[in-house]
Amino acid sequence: xxxxxxxxxxxxxxxxxxxxxxxxxxxxxxxxxxxxxxxxxxxxxxxxxxxxxxxxxxxxxxxxxxxxxxxxxxxxxxxxxxxxxxxxxxxxxxxxxxxxxxxxxxxxxxxxxxxxxxxxxxxxxxxxxxxxxxxxxxxxxxxxxxxxxxxxxxxxxxxxxxxxxxxxxxxxxxxxxxxxxxxxxxxxxxxxxxxxxxxxxxxxxxxxxxxxxxxxxxxxxxxxxxxxxxxxx
Ligand SMILES: Cc1cc2nc3c(=O)[nH]c(=O)nc-3n(C[C@H](O)[C@H](O)[C@H](O)COP(=O)(O)OP(=O)(O)OC[C@H]3O[C@@H](n4cnc5c(N)ncnc54)[C@H](O)[C@@H]3O)c2cc1C
Numbered sequence: 376x377x378x379x380x381x382x383x384x385x386x387x388x389x390x391x392x393x394x395x396x397x398x399x400x401x402x403x404x405x406x407x408x409x410x411x412x413x414x415x416x417x418x419x420x421x422x423x424x425x426x427x428x429x430x431x432x433x434x435x436x437x438x439x440x441x442x443x444x445x446x447x448x449x450x451x452x453x454x455x456x457x458x459x460x461x462x463x464x465x466x467x468x469x470x471x472x473x474x475x476x477x478x479x480x481x482x483x484x485x486x487x488x489x490x491x492x493x494x495x496x497x498x499x500x501x502x503x504x505x506x507x508x509x510x511x512x513x514x515x516x517x518x519x520x521x522x523x524x525x526x527x528x529x530x531x532x533x534x535x536x537x538x539x540x541x542x543x544x545x546x547x548x549x550x551x552x553x554x555x556x557x558x559x560x561x562x563x564x565x566x567x568x569x570x571x572x573x574x575x576x577x578x579x580x581x582x583x584x585x586x587x588x589x590x591x592x593x594x595x596x597x598x599x600x601x602x603x604x605x606x607x608x
Contacts, residue, residue: 376407379466383414383473383484390564391519395472397576401583410462414483421486427453444495459491468513475520478539497551505596507552514553519564554591
């Protein structure tokens with residue numbers, strides 16, 4: 376298997392970085408090939424803009440997704456985007472590794488998603504969910520957070536974690552076709568003991584070792600909808 380880990384944390388010695396290193400060691404230990412995109416270390420540019428295209432179909436008015444589609448075909452898309460897209464298409468497994476910022480991903484990672492999951496390759500027209508451009512590949516989200524486990528779930532103060540991560544799990548990963556595995560979550564990370572953090576690292580390694588047997592989360596399939604995308608009864 377080939378795995379791409381996209382890591383977004385501003386501190387190289389963070390616990391989130393320890394999870395990244397654990398994933399690299401575990402997956403490589405199983406004989407898998409692993410590539411890492413360390414977005415802060417790469418000084419990744421997270422801003423989707425006109426500068427992403429060396430030539431444009433419409434220089435007067437930027438329709439970003441349209442220019443993405445043509446930019447990939449005409450090789451006029453920015454080299455940093457193309458480099459990440461090549462890694463994405465190479466990998467059978469994508470792991471997004473990040474701390475929760477404001478119920479979401481750091482802007483750095485959001486900007487990677489905006490720029491790299493290009494229209495025409497990853498999705499486009501009726502190519503989404505099970506028909507998405509990355510169908511047949513698997514993805515997983517690995518997150519650290521400040522909150523405690525009991526703060527998440529039905530009836531809990533913050534609601535279910537899957538609701539919080541919906542824009543990423545469903546609106547991004549499932550949308551472009553990935554089989555999305557359940558997130559790996561390290562709760563309350565800054566406030567627990569070093570031993571408790573170590574337990575998360577051990578649990579993560581065990582989880583990764585059994586990944587091949589995991590069933591993905593359930594998302595819509597286009598066959599459940601008509602031409603206009605109304606649900607079939
Ligand atoms: C802008 C912003 C918004 C946020 N929004 C939210 C939110 O919406 N919800 C929420 O719950 N939280 C939120 N947080 C909190 C944030 O998610 C957590 O602080 C973060 O996930 C903790 O992980 P970390 O990797 O940054 O931990 P770190 O602070 O890097 O590490 C915690 C401790 O682990 C130690 N450590 C490092 N490596 C190891 C190792 N190998 N073994 C054991 N210990 C180690 C470090 O030295 C440190 O003492 C937010 C934080 C910010 C900055």
